[in-house]
Amino acid sequence: MNIEVTERPKEQDAKTISQGIIDFNNAKIPDLEPIEKEVKFFVFVRNKLDQVIGGVRATCFWNTLHIELLWLSEDCRGKGVGKDLMNATESFAKEKGCEKAFVETTSWQAKPFYEKVGYVHIATINDRPKGYASHYLTKDLI
Template sequence: MYIETVSDPSKKDADVLSQGIIRFNNETVPDLEPPDSEKKFFVFAKSETGKVLGGIRATCFWNTLHIELLWLSEESRGLGIGKKLIEDAERYALQNQCENAFVETTGWQAKPFYERHGYEHMATLNNRPKGHASHYLSKSLVP
């Protein structure tokens, strides 16, 4: 046996890992959502002319909304647009059987924003990125 670290594995080798964890997960939790049920989606805020002013990139998977990123242009901040975006993403997630929401944000990004919208701080990873911190927050989407 030998250990190999690569940044560009063969598709065959990568598939062995993917299929192995899928098989393990299904044996352990037989009614687990299949990986192909993952739903990637975007929520956009656009100007009347169609210019993107901001938005959310997210995924629904394993009954959880994972907010991957939220961004607003400078001129769109502080106008309630972020609130509308997150509400729309959560509504979409509920329609797709998500019961939880999860987000990672850094110290200079949007931790207070998420907390104002019901997200609870779960953990902090200090010095990620170097000299800063990453914060992990979650929220129940069901009453």
């Protein structure tokens, strides 16, 4: 047996492990939504000059909305823009069949914001990154 660590895998090797987990999952749960149904999307907010002043990057897969990032420019924070972005994001996700939402945020970011829009804190990993914490929150969309 040979263990290999690489930052540049052969394309076929990467495909082999991806297909391996897909096959394993399908053997355990035959009606599991296929990974090909994964939907990556963005939601933007623009100012009157059509400049992006905030947005969300997210993915829908299985039955879950995964919020990967949310950013708002300083001048639109605290004005309900974030809530509007989240509503649009969650509405799109529901149209794609998502019943749950999941987000990770760090101790200096937006935990209170997510709680304000209905997310529930489920876990914390302390010292991630060092000296801070990562918080995990979820919300039922149905």
